Amino acid sequence: MIVDTTYLLPLARIDIETDLLLALAKKKIPMNRLSFEEIQINSISIFELQAKAAKLKVSPEYVLAAIEEISKSFTVEPYYSPNVVRRAFELKSVLSDYIDCIIVASAIELKTDLITEDSRIRKSRKRLKEKYGIEILTFREILKA
Helix, strand or coil: CEECHHHHHHHHCCCCCCCHHHHHHCCCCCCCCCCHHHCEEECHHHHHHHHHHHHCCCCHHHHHHHHHHHHHHCEEECCCCHHHHHHHHHHCCCCCCHHHHHHHHHHHHHCCCEECCCHHHHHCHHHHHHHHCCCEECHHHHHHC
């Protein structure tokens, strides 16, 4: 399952309300819904994490530790994969933010679902499901599963 950038922020000590990784660690998410081994991210999320941390003036040491943990714990898909790039360009007609296009394109190309809090992506969930067969889920939906 592709995990959107928001859920990686706590690794750099950025507090968020929807801490997916903590919920997984505390076994609050049913194992049949998601496990650490299933988490995949797009490498563009590492860039987004850095940008958010820089904006919030988070210590670069926390960011580097987060990147190291992401790299060793999760499958990281390259944002520049030819199929992802082609699909992301196609998605520009659905989503206005190109980084969102890359993340959604990764889910499509990997034929897996996406967990996100992004309202723009969630607004397109029906269309994405119909055209590409992927589910767009939120933290709360995963908890309720």
